[in-house]
Amino acid sequence: MPKDLLLVAIFSTAYLSFALFALSQVRHWRVVFDKALPTQREVLLLRSLGILMLSISLALSLVRDGASFGSLLWITMIGVAALAVALTLAWRPRWLRPAGKLFSFTYPDTGRVNHKMNQVKG
Amino acid sequence: MKDGFRTRMSLLHTWAGLILSGLLFAIFWTGTLSVFDKEIDRWMMPHTRIHMDTARPLSVDREIIPLLAERAEGAKAWTIVLPAERRPFLTLAYDSAKSHIAQRNSFHPITLEPLPAPNTRGASNFIYPFHHNLTLRQNNIGALLVGIASMGMLCLLISGIVIHRRIFADFFTLRLLRGFSRANLDIHNLTGVVLLPFTIVITLSGLMIAHLIYFPKAPDAVFAQLNPPSVTQERPKSKVREASRKREQDVSSENEDEMTDAREGSRNSPARSRFIAESQGRVRPQAIGQPANVAAIDPMIAATESELGQGAVYMIRVSNPGDAGGVVALRLNGDNSVSQNIDNRRFSTATGEELAHFNSSSTTNVFNFIAGMHYIKFKHWPLRWLYFIAGLGACALIATGLLHWTQARNQRQGSTGFNVSFMNAHNIAAITGIISATGAFLVVNRLLNNREQFAGISSRDLEVYAFFGVWLACLLHALIRVFLNKQHGYRKAWAEQCCAIALIAIAAVGLNWITTGDHLLKTLFTHTYWPVATLDLVLVTSAVMAIYAARKLSVIRES
Amino acid sequence: MLKKDSRLSHQAKRGNQSAISKWLFTTGMLAHSIAICLLCYLSSGQLVNTTGALLYHMGMPWTDAVVVTSMLGFIYLVLILLWAFSRNGVLRTWLNVSSLTGFSIFMAWIIGALA
Numbered sequence: 001m002p003k004d005l006l007l008v009a010i011f012s013t014a015y016l017s018f019a020l021f022a023l024s025q026v027r028h029w030r031v032v033f034d035k036a037l038p039t040q041r042e043v044l045l046l047r048s049l050g051i052l053m054l055s056i057s058l059a060l061s062l063v064r065d066g067a068s069f070g071s072l073l074w075i076t077m078i079g080v081a082a083l084a085v086a087l088t089l090a091w092r093p094r095w096l097r098p099a100g101k102l103f104s105f106t107y108p109d110t111g112r113v114n115h116k117m118n119q120v121k122g
Numbered sequence: 123m124k125d126g127f128r129t130r131m132s133l134l135h136t137w138a139g140l141i142l143s144g145l146l147f148a149i150f151w152t153g154t155l156s157v158f159d160k161e162i163d164r165w166m167m168p169h170t171r172i173h174m175d176t177a178r179p180l181s182v183d184r185e186i187i188p189l190l191a192e193r194a195e196g197a198k199a200w201t202i203v204l205p206a207e208r209r210p211f212l213t214l215a216y217d218s219a220k221s222h223i224a225q226r227n228s229f230h231p232i233t234l235e236p237l238p239a240p241n242t243r244g245a246s247n248f249i250y251p252f253h254h255n256l257t258l259r260q261n262n263i264g265a266l267l268v269g270i271a272s273m274g275m276l277c278l279l280i281s282g283i284v285i286h287r288r289i290f291a292d293f294f295t296l297r298l299l300r301g302f303s304r305a306n307l308d309i310h311n312l313t314g315v316v317l318l319p320f321t322i323v324i325t326l327s328g329l330m331i332a333h334l335i336y337f338p339k340a341p342d343a344v345f346a347q348l349n350p351p352s353v354t355q356e357r358p359k360s361k362v363r364e365a366s367r368k369r370e371q372d373v374s375s376e377n378e379d380e381m382t383d384a385r386e387g388s389r390n391s392p393a394r395s396r397f398i399a400e401s402q403g404r405v406r407p408q409a410i411g412q413p414a415n416v417a418a419i420d421p422m423i424a425a426t427e428s429e430l431g432q433g434a435v436y437m438i439r440v441s442n443p444g445d446a447g448g449v450v451a452l453r454l455n456g457d458n459s460v461s462q463n464i465d466n467r468r469f470s471t472a473t474g475e476e477l478a479h480f481n482s483s484s485t486t487n488v489f490n491f492i493a494g495m496h497y498i499k500f501k502h503w504p505l506r507w508l509y510f511i512a513g514l515g516a517c518a519l520i521a522t523g524l525l526h527w528t529q530a531r532n533q534r535q536g537s538t539g540f541n542v543s544f545m546n547a548h549n550i551a552a553i554t555g556i557i558s559a560t561g562a563f564l565v566v567n568r569l570l571n572n573r574e575q576f577a578g579i580s581s582r583d584l585e586v587y588a589f590f591g592v593w594l595a596c597l598l599h600a601l602i603r604v605f606l607n608k609q610h611g612y613r614k615a616w617a618e619q620c621c622a623i624a625l626i627a628i629a630a631v632g633l634n635w636i637t638t639g640d641h642l643l644k645t646l647f648t649h650t651y652w653p654v655a656t657l658d659l660v661l662v663t664s665a666v667m668a669i670y671a672a673r674k675l676s677v678i679r680e681s
Numbered sequence: 682m683l684k685k686d687s688r689l690s691h692q693a694k695r696g697n698q699s700a701i702s703k704w705l706f707t708t709g710m711l712a713h714s715i716a717i718c719l720l721c722y723l724s725s726g727q728l729v730n731t732t733g734a735l736l737y738h739m740g741m742p743w744t745d746a747v748v749v750t751s752m753l754g755f756i757y758l759v760l761i762l763l764w765a766f767s768r769n770g771v772l773r774t775w776l777n778v779s780s781l782t783g784f785s786i787f788m789a790w791i792i793g794a795l796a
Contacts, residue, residue, distance in 0.1 A: 076505065336754075340750055486744070
């Protein structure tokens with residue numbers, strides 16, 4: 001059972017990390033937040049959080065399966081997670097709002113999460 | 123200079139892509155299927171759809187040796203492959219005094235009843251070999267073509283990264299609603315960048331596995347350094363711990379050793395033979411000529427497993443069973459390690475005492491790790507599925523690349539030159555063609571239902587003919603459609619072949635139900651059997667995707 | 682190989698070029714590419730033999746040396762191929778690749794690994 005939970009956790013942290021990386025880019029930031037442009041601080045924070053999440057994902061993989069299997073699992077998992085984030089942005093960008101909310105919670109000065117979401121530019 | 127470099131890399135990427143992508147798609151497609159080759163085998167050989175949950179470990183001496191004694195009188199070698207999760211039957215391979223051609227038979231893992239002959243190559247003996255040698259084994263020509271394609275893939279990957287201008291800015295960009303060309307290129311870039319670690323490692327490891335085919339003179343060149351003709355004193359030999367090293371090779375009949383067999387097929391230099399013997403511990407022990415009884419093998423297995431863990435032994439190879447010089451080699455499974463484990467434990471057949479066994483050097487272990495990353499013989503289902511998904515992504519990478527070049531020219535006015543028409547037909551044959559062929563392979567297997575032969579041709583061969591026949595038919599269909607209407611014919615061909623794929627996939631699922639009674643409700647819920655259920659589900663999903671694609675293709679007029 | 686707007690690329694683009702010269706150009710390019718690939722492969726083979734012998738003389742067991750040098754060989758080959766096809770013009774490509782081939786054969790001969 002814990003192995004399955006760890007697997008879900010590994011994927012979730014990887015997905016979250018790529019979501020944060022995506023949000024740090026202007027084109028994808030706009031999809032979730034009110035403000036048109038993120039400040040440099042917000043970009044830095046988003047990317048640092050992303051790196052942190054990615055490291056947690058790696059650590060969890062190594063814990064679950066050891067050095068050799070763990071690293072293979074992580075490398076393949078992050079590829080699939082990145083693909084998943086790209087697909088989310090393409091089809092249901094709104095699903096990334098929770099990631100935005102999480103970030104706003106940690107960094108309250110962010111613009112409010114955009115609830116209207118009428119025009120989602122590609 | 124930088125821009126000139128980029129232009130030249132762009133040319134390299136385009137031309138290597140156009141020439142090699144068809145072959146590369148075939149390699150990556152069959153490779154991706156080979157990830158689950160044993161599960162496809164279960165589907166294609168219904169007699170092997172055996173549940174292993176109630177199986178208990180077999181006793182070699184009490185249960186297996188009697189089977190051999192009655193079948194393999196006077197055999198030079200026995201091979202016993204113990205049942206495992208992904209191979210739920212006992213396999214015995216042996217020759218006999220009457221005929222020295224090795225026979226291989228399967229037995230039920232619990233009742234030890236002989237299983238009926240499979241009469242099919244299955245995925246393990248067709249799709250997987252196709253992946254690494256295109257079934258063209260003469261003089262390794264198929265493997266060489268695969269090698270050329272793989273080197274091309276490496277060049278394509280690196281040149282692709284060089285010419286991709288905004289790797290980070292476009293990292294997550296996927297504009298699926300902007301029209302075909304934009305969506306296509308975005309998918310190409312996305313899969314290319316995100317799956318780069320996977321594709322590089324897979325391609326390099328695949329090449330390295332067959333290094334004896336691609337750099338055949340390396341052992342000779344280095345071996346010549348050991349005994350240079352000008353020096354009278356002999357240089358110190360290598361530090362390999364193999365005590366009973368011999369110069370003959372081990373003729374193994376296992377699937378896993380097919381690669382080595384392919385290499386060994388053209389082995390004719392002593393340096394090469396010694397290299398294989400010394401680095402991999404493959405030796406064929408000689409018979410002494412003194413008859414002796416076969417000692418108990420179970421204690422040998424118990425001793426090995428007490429050291430290495432329960433279930434560590436997966437294969438037992440007994441050389442020269444009735445001879446005093448016979449050797450029992452226990453091969454260790456690689457369920458829990460990425461490395462392709464080639465270590466073994468060896469015992470004397472006659473006395474049961476332990477002999478010097480083979481431990482590979484750390485360099486060979488690194489090589490085995492790299493090989494293991496490609497062979498994926500380990501037991502780790504999430505990782506296996508991730509490899510499958512990444513493999514499909516790589517197939518998408520290759521397909522979208524081809525479509526990018528071709529569609530750009532299709533959209534130009536008056537672009538009906540020979541080159542574009544050729545590539546249009548080529549793309550269809552390369553992509554939907556081989557997918558249909560694979561489906562046909564499965565359908566014909568169920569139609570023949572494992573009988574031995576039909577109309578005078580063996581079923582094993584008929585299935586292969588169906589594969590290549592349907593592939594050829596798809597090519598002809600594509601050629602006819604494209605050259606009848608150079609402007610828009612290709613679209614009809616794509617749509618029609620997508621429909622064909624859907625029909626073939628549904629037919630496969632239906633035929634599985636009709637011929638074996640294993641329909642999805644049964645294999646998913648009542649008598650759960652995941653290998654067959656998953657393949658049926660994948661077939662249904664493919665059919666749905668193919669129908670969706672066919673409808674989209676017949677609706678779009680301009681993109 | 683083809684700089685933008687070079688004489689060769691202009692000839693390739695011009696639609697009023699005769700079919701024979703287009704065919705000749707294509708065949709020529711194909712033969713050139715195949716020949717360069719073969720020379721790159723030959724060079725990498727010689728470099729593999731050389732490094733193998735070197736590694737053995739540096740103390741590695743000979744089977745390990747074979748394994749390491751073969752693995753390195755694929756890295757050599759991809760780098761050589763990329764380098765060869767990024768040279769500026771057909772002439773320069775041939776000069777560079779022939780020099781590399783000659784150099785690699787020479788190194789293999791010196792170390793006694795010309796197999």
